[in-house]
Amino acid sequence: MTHCTDDEQWGQPGSTKKVFVEKSLTHQGGFGSVDRVVSRIENTYWKIEVSDFQAWMLGFYKFVGEWRTTPAEQGRILVDYTYTLYARNPILYPLNWLFAKLFWKRYMNQVLENIRRMIDAQEPYCYP
Numbered sequence: 001m002t003h004c005t006d007d008e009q010w011g012q013p014g015s016t017k018k019v020f021v022e023k024s025l026t027h028q029g030g031f032g033s034v035d036r037v038v039s040r041i042e043n044t045y046w047k048i049e050v051s052d053f054q055a056w057m058l059g060f061y062k063f064v065g066e067w068r069t070t071p072a073e074q075g076r077i078l079v080d081y082t083y084t085l086y087a088r089n090p091i092l093y094p095l096n097w098l099f100a101k102l103f104w105k106r107y108m109n110q111v112l113e114n115i116r117r118m119i120d121a122q123e124p125y126c127y128p
Contacts, residue, residue, distance in 0.1 A: 001032070013037050019050075027055035044069055058099050059092035060085050081112060 004010075007017035016036045023029035034052040039045065051062040063085050070078040085104065087096045 004035075010035075011037060011040065013040050024055075026057075030054075038064070058095050059087045059089040060096065060099075061088060062086045079112070079115075081108065083108060 002020045002022055004017045004019055007015075009015035010017045014037065016034050018031055019033045019035055020030055021027055021032035032054050033050050036049045036051070038047040038049050040047070046065075046067040048065050049062055050065070053060070063083055065081070065083045068080040070080070072078045083104065085096065085100055087093065
């Protein structure tokens with residue numbers, strides 16, 4: 001991801017933003033997808049949908065992510081971050097499975113590590 005646009009209302013249920021990406025093997029670069037906030041309960045739960053992919057995504061047509069936080073012991077929060085990847089073509093299901101297990105899992109672990117670094121650095125990260 002390089003940047004987002006049309007994100008003035010981002011964070012509010014129903015809001016969307018356009019996500020732009022770098023050039024890759026399957027994408028010329030530029031507008032890549034749309035993120036939409038499906039549901040949000042402040043400091044507890046987010047549900048987002050990623051769709052309108054502008055490049056072939058192994059037959060996937062949307063990703064749905066859910067983020068739940070639960071207070072734990074003093075100074076700690078348990079984060080449960082899950083994604084469901086949706087595809088329509090059964091012929092591609094083996095490739096979908098490999099993508100989820102090999103690439104997506106590694107990618108999401110990096111996302112969590114980036115968030116941990118932001119927390120450690122006490123970076124502000126909030127939406128209206």
